[in-house]
Amino acid sequence: MENVFDYEDIQLIPAKCVVNSRSECDTTVNLGGRTFKLPVVPANMQTIIDEKIAINLAENGYFYIMHRFAPEKRIPFIKDMASRGLFASISVGVKDEEYQFVQQLSDGQLAPEYITIDIAHGHSDSVIKMIQHIKKHLPESFVIAGNVGTPEAVRELEHAGADATKVGIGPGKVCITKIKTGFGTGGWQLAALRWCAKAASKPIIADGGIRTHGDIAKSVRFGATMVMIGSLFAGHEESPGETVEKDGKRYKEYFGSASEFQKGEKKNVEGKKMFVEHKGSLKETLIEMEQDLQSSISYAGGETLEAIRNVDYVVVKNSIFNGDKVY
Numbered sequence: 485m486e487n488v489f490d491y492e493d494i495q496l497i498p499a500k501c502v503v504n505s506r507s508e509c510d511t512t513v514n515l516g517g518r519t520f521k522l523p524v525v526p527a528n529m530q531t532i533i534d535e536k537i538a539i540n541l542a543e544n545g546y547f548y549i550m551h552r553f554a555p556e557k558r559i560p561f562i563k564d565m566a567s568r569g570l571f572a573s574i575s576v577g578v579k580d581e582e583y584q585f586v587q588q589l590s591d592g593q594l595a596p597e598y599i600t601i602d603i604a605h606g607h608s609d610s611v612i613k614m615i616q617h618i619k620k621h622l623p624e625s626f627v628i629a630g631n632v633g634t635p636e637a638v639r640e641l642e643h644a645g646a647d648a649t650k651v652g653i654g655p656g657k658v659c660i661t662k663i664k665t666g667f668g669t670g671g672w673q674l675a676a677l678r679w680c681a682k683a684a685s686k687p688i689i690a691d692g693g694i695r696t697h698g699d700i701a702k703s704v705r706f707g708a709t710m711v712m713i714g715s716l717f718a719g720h721e722e723s724p725g726e727t728v729e730k731d732g733k734r735y736k737e738y739f740g741s742a743s744e745f746q747k748g749e750k751k752n753v754e755g756k757k758m759f760v761e762h763k764g765s766l767k768e769t770l771i772e773m774e775q776d777l778q779s780s781i782s783y784a785g786g787e788t789l790e791a792i793r794n795v796d797y798v799v800v801k802n803s804i805f806n807g808d809k810v811y
């Protein structure tokens with residue numbers, strides 16, 4: 485791989501504007517036959533999403549993926565979403581009990597609309613087998629498989645039947661994979677996304693490393709259909725996770741799914757915990773994201789997300805921040 489770069493190394497180049505107002509720009513995206521307001525999904529992590537947030541997102545036209553760390557709550561959740569006329573989007577792992585769980589869903593005619601296979605090293609026989617198991621027993625469910633970081637992996641998972649793949653190994657804010665193992669896409673996630681997108685014939689979800697709203701547009705430019713975000717969604721009023729107060733300021737916890745806080749033990753730890761400043765309501769952040777993305781589309785010279793996919797860009801190695809912060 486040559487020419488690797490990450491989000492902070494890239495600037496997109498403006499093209500002539502074709503709208504009179506940014507409000508004319510359409511940020512919607514289609515995934516699995518449904519249209520969502522934004523190409524953004526909060527990470528399927530315990531300090532980012534819970535059932536209440538999932539309902540709220542689905543009711544308001546956003547995509548969501550429920551985490552898999554309270555396995556016993558998944559069937560009641562699927563039933564509850566169906567009773568509300570909302571889509572169900574859950575996560576599974578690859579251990580033996582997950583095979584039984586998929587069978588149970590099939591026997592009970594409880595096919596969720598979306599199933600995400602969520603493991604650290606998704607380029608594996610265990611994920612391929614799980615994709616095939618889901619496709620056999622729940623053929624109507626849209627399967628997202630990951631995480632991966634190479635074109636070979638994208639091709640293999642697509643070939644096994646995945647309807648979308650999730651790209652990103654180690655770029656997350658609470659991720660320590662690259663430090664602990666020496667592997668991953670941390671530090672070059674955007675280039676890895678481009679590499680994978682060239683091989684993909686189905687949607688890609690870029691996962692991890694998004695630090696600003698502009699990074700969403702950059703992900704779309706480099707081939708993402710959707711972007712999964714953890715840290716920017718952590719710390720909201722609605723976010724699960726403990727709130728702590730320090731020097732009169734409120735913070736909320738955000739921990740990795742492979743951290744000892746999630747696992748309850750110090751075994752194969754590849755995640756850490758941090759505290760993020762309290763941010764107000766999730767709704768406000770989603771509205772700001774939409775407005776910023778509408779602006780991105782206008783700079784791309786179009787009216788829809790498609791315009792962003794074709795813009796030129798420059799590589800400005802590690803220089804765009806120039807000491808600047810949004811706030």
Ligand SMILES: NC(=O)C1=CN([C@@H]2O[C@H](COP(=O)(O)OP(=O)(O)OC[C@H]3O[C@@H](n4cnc5c(N)ncnc54)[C@H](OP(=O)(O)O)[C@@H]3O)[C@@H](O)[C@H]2O)C=CC1
Pocket residue numbers: 577578579602603604605610631652653654655656659661691692740741742752754
């Ligand atoms: N996106 C990312 O960069 C990363 C994300 N995570 C997140 O952490 C959570 C836990 O992930 P994970 O540990 O995979 O889930 P699990 O603990 O459910 O492990 C899934 C299965 O895969 C095996 N496994 C895990 N890692 C490897 C590996 N490197 N090589 C071979 N087998 C492996 C496990 O066995 P055993 O434990 O015995 O090895 C287990 O059987 C997930 O939510 C995942 O998304 C974790 C790390 C990186």
Ligand SMILES: Nc1nc2c(ncn2[C@@H]2O[C@H](COP(=O)(O)O)[C@@H](O)[C@H]2O)c(=O)[nH]1
Pocket residue numbers: 527528529631652653654655656657658659660661691692693694712713714715716739740741742743754755756
């Ligand atoms: N290596 C690890 N990656 C993790 C862990 N828990 C979650 N994740 C990944 O991070 C993203 C979110 O990234 P962010 O930069 O937006 O905060 C999430 O979707 C997972 O893919 C972990 O413990 N270790």
